Amino acid sequence: MPLLPRLEDDQLAPEARAVFDEIRKARGTDYVNDIWRVLANDPALLARTWSQTRATxxxxxxxxxxxxxxxxxxxxxxxxxxxxxxxxxxxxxKGMTDAQFAELLAVVGLANQFNRLAAGTRVEVDARYRD
Amino acid sequence: MPLLPRLEDDQLAPEARAVFDEIRKARGTDYVNDIWRVLANDPALLARTWSQTRATxxxxxxxxxxxxxxxxxxxxxxxxxxxxxxxxxxxxxKGMTDAQFAELLAVVGLANQFNRLAAGTRVEVDARYRD
Amino acid sequence: MPLLPRLEDDQLAPEARAVFDEIRKARGTDYVNDIWRVLANDPALLARTWSQTRATxxxxxxxxxxxxxxxxxxxxxxxxxxxxxxxxxxxxxKGMTDAQFAELLAVVGLANQFNRLAAGTRVEVDARYRD
Amino acid sequence: MPLLPRLEDDQLAPEARAVFDEIRKARGTDYVNDIWRVLANDPALLARTWSQTRATxxxxxxxxxxxxxxxxxxxxxxxxxxxxxxxxxxxxxKGMTDAQFAELLAVVGLANQFNRLAAGTRVEVDARYRD
Amino acid sequence: MPLLPRLEDDQLAPEARAVFDEIRKARGTDYVNDIWRVLANDPALLARTWSQTRATxxxxxxxxxxxxxxxxxxxxxxxxxxxxxxxxxxxxxKGMTDAQFAELLAVVGLANQFNRLAAGTRVEVDARYRD
Amino acid sequence: MPLLPRLEDDQLAPEARAVFDEIRKARGTDYVNDIWRVLANDPALLARTWSQTRATxxxxxxxxxxxxxxxxxxxxxxxxxxxxxxxxxxxxxKGMTDAQFAELLAVVGLANQFNRLAAGTRVEVDARYRD
Structure with missing residues (x-):
């Protein structure tokens, strides 16, 4: 179980209900992801994170x-x-294919590998990339 | 100082020199980033990571x-x-603008925020996204 | 299954049993969390981590x-x-309410967001906070 | 150097300037931290993160x-x-003493140690803490 | 379910099948771990990561x-x-005993604790370890 | 500057001084690493982490x-x-050579790469490794 309860529509405070209305309108579906139902326990946090998500x-x-x-x-x-x-x-x-996802995984894996090669060698940033 | 020495061209083993030749040809510049000069201490590691990078x-x-x-x-x-x-x-x-970089930062920040909101609430994955 | 077995009371080495006695007395309950039952496979590690936990x-x-x-x-x-x-x-x-937990989550989320905004912009620490 | 320029007051877009005015009023000082000067390159990001920070x-x-x-x-x-x-x-x-900071460090160190002991043993959450 | 399908032997592209043959020969068993069956969706990624793994x-x-x-x-x-x-x-x-695994856990836990004590105190690297 | 002062020998509390004596005896040198000089601000934390380090x-x-x-x-x-x-x-x-260090880096890089390939594909643990 989540550590804060997952709220059903009839358990929402008015401020949270208003955010759910916006989510539904923006997404064009009645379904609201469970993370929002959990964050709805703190309506101000829900409102802030939703407006930040939409804008970002x-x-x-x-x-x-x-x-x-x-x-x-x-x-x-x-x-x-x-x-x-x-x-x-x-x-x-939004159109991601299996081939694109597989390439994303490969790049993320490569980056994480190099992140550690750089960490472990303590290589200094080349002067040309520093300034 | 790095924990493995940064090798100059005249300090390279033949296998490492061959990789540097490839890097220079692929990048179209004589400049070779310092991470490769550090990895060149282990020519096999250099060869593996360069070929993986180019392909990925x-x-x-x-x-x-x-x-x-x-x-x-x-x-x-x-x-x-x-x-x-x-x-x-x-x-x-490759064309990234300041505005694109700023938006990338915003998305990375948002993802890291939600990564922790999900971790801390222990919200379970909605059934529709699980299978 | 855990990667080291979860030991029952009658499987404990004497040094581990003594630590369990301390845990029970300190916590005022007969229940001992499973992490201690797993660490009990290495009684010295159990003893060190318990005494560190109690003190910290x-x-x-x-x-x-x-x-x-x-x-x-x-x-x-x-x-x-x-x-x-x-x-x-x-x-x-110890008294944490749902409202306090929700605010903790918000602060942890915010910190993680800014940790990455600082990482990605490579902003230098203001002189006044550096020394 | 940061990867986005640190903007001086006379380089700010009007929306960014308005946020700086708010920061100065809220903090009661003319000094604005450099992270805000870097985020000011994207005034909308600056505005969102500042209002989120103040509220959180x-x-x-x-x-x-x-x-x-x-x-x-x-x-x-x-x-x-x-x-x-x-x-x-x-x-x-806000009043933190050296002694409080040292205890915070000890707790953070302990938590990170246990985070890995739990990860490495794959101990399962005790039934009583799961639901 | 994984986010890319786990491929059975008769679903493999020829390049992936060749890698599976190598894995089986190198490991001396017919069993192929599921991570390879998932990576097989991108045969080039499978081939690169397998050859890197074997060499490393x-x-x-x-x-x-x-x-x-x-x-x-x-x-x-x-x-x-x-x-x-x-x-x-x-x-x-390859011979790891329970006692060795428990000591590995203790060292990993200690390192993670010190990683944060160093981060939180911002202790500078002693001059003798810097150069 | 570190966030807690680096204490010289004549600034140590008696409990911290006793720990420094132990460190010097155990290490066979008069030099004490700066992390201990910073942790010495909280002598109990210093004592706990030193004894844990020596044992681990x-x-x-x-x-x-x-x-x-x-x-x-x-x-x-x-x-x-x-x-x-x-x-x-x-x-x-303790004898680590450059070649050993380079191989360690390669293994750490590989592990970090696979950690993300596993995370991103959400591959489930094979039944044979689960129990």
Missing amino acids: MAPGALDGLTKELVYLAASITNDCEYCIRTHTAAARA | MAPGALDGLTKELVYLAASITNDCEYCIRTHTAAARA | MAPGALDGLTKELVYLAASITNDCEYCIRTHTAAARA | MAPGALDGLTKELVYLAASITNDCEYCIRTHTAAARA | MAPGALDGLTKELVYLAASITNDCEYCIRTHTAAARA | MAPGALDGLTKELVYLAASITNDCEYCIRTHTAAARA
Whole structure:
């Protein structure tokens, strides 16, 4: 069980209900992911994280799919199952193919390998990349 | 100082020299990043990681810039300064703008925030994303 | 299954049994958490980690509840389910409310977000905070 | 050098300038930390993270000092120097003593040790802490 | 379910089948671990990671068991259950005893504790260890 | 500057002085690493971590060099410069060669790569490794 209860619609405080209405409208579905149902225990936290998510993930200088790939790369590095599964679904909904996902995995693996090769050798940043 | 010496060209073993030749040809520049000069202490490791890097970062199902962004997202999550600085330069060389980099940072920050909200609440993966 | 067996009381070496006696007396309950039953495979490790835990978590300059919150913040950042669940219970036993836990989650999420914004921008520490 | 420039007051976009005004008023000082000067390259990101920070760190169910300690515990676990140095200063400004900081370090060290003992043994969560 | 399907032998592309043949010959068993069956969705990734694994884990300046212990220490620090379970089995097959595994856990726990004590105190590297 | 002062010998509390005497005797040198001089601000923390270190790193079921390699693998994964530099020196003092260190780096890099491939694919642990 989660450490804060997963709230059903009829258990929501008014401020949380208003956020759920926005989520449903923005996503075009009645389904609300369970992370929001858990965060709804603190309606102010729910409102802040939802508005931050909507603004951050909206297409801008980077398109929506690229943002999902970046989100996945960070979540895979942290091994967050909830985030990996839900954002893999989001990325697929925005067009990610199996081949693209496999290449993303390969790049994330390579980066993590080099992150440790750099850490363990204590190589200093080349002067040309430092300034 | 790095924990393994940074080798100059005239200190390279023949196998390492051959890898440096490939790096220079592939990159179209005489400059070889210091991480390769440190890895050159173990020519077999140098050869393996270079061939893996070339194959993994080549455009495929994902284009080259997207791969750099994914690499950066993982490296920022791990706080690897060497990797962040060198691959920011690589991403800029492939067209990344300041606005794109700022949005990448925002997405990486958001993912790391949610990674911990999911960890701390122990929210279970919604049935629809599990199977 | 755990990778080292979970030992029952009648499987304990004498040194491990003595530590279990201390745990039971200190906690005021006959129940001993499974992590201790697994660590009991190496009685010296069990003894060291128990005495370190008792000394570290005892109220001192910081009160007992604050120490549990700090413990949780680290464990959530590392996504250690065992540690999060057992120390959430410990924190609740020391008075943590749902509202306090939700605020802790928000702060941990915020910190992790800024940790990556700082990593990715490579912002240098302001002179006034450096010395 | 940071990877996005550190903006002086006369380089700020109007939206960023408005946020700086708020920061100065809320903090009661003319000094604005460099992380905000770097984030100011993306005024919308600056505005979002500042309003989130103000709301999250304000005293509520947890007092202001406790929130700083929780923030530090996460930042130490991630080894974010910028965050550790600036929030140690913030915690001291809210009353943190050397003795309290040393105990915080001890608890964070203990938690990180147990996080790995739990990871390596794959101990399962005791039934009583699972539901 | 995994996010890429686990391929049976009769679903393998020819390049993947060739890698499986090598794995079976090198390991002396018909059993192929599921991680390879998942990576087989991208035969080039499978081929690269297998050849890298074989070369890296082969006895050289470090013997095979020591390499498994080092692999475990990294995987425990990252809390990768798949890697911990499969490489614990590999280490046991190469002679690791329960007593050795318990000592490995103790060292990994100690290192993680000190990693955070060093991070939180911002202790500078002693001059004698810096150059 | 460190966040707690680095104490000189004449600034030590009696309990801390006693620990320094033990460190000097155990190490056979008058030099005391700076991490101990910083931890000396909390003599009880100093005493606990020193006695834990001595017991944990002493040769037992694993020899002293292997323990240093395991310590390094964890510290490299966490990118702790202080720990990497001081324990690389300790490992070299116990016989680690450049070739061994390079192989350790390769294994740590490989493990970190696979940790993320496992995380990102959500591959389930094979039944034979689960029980």
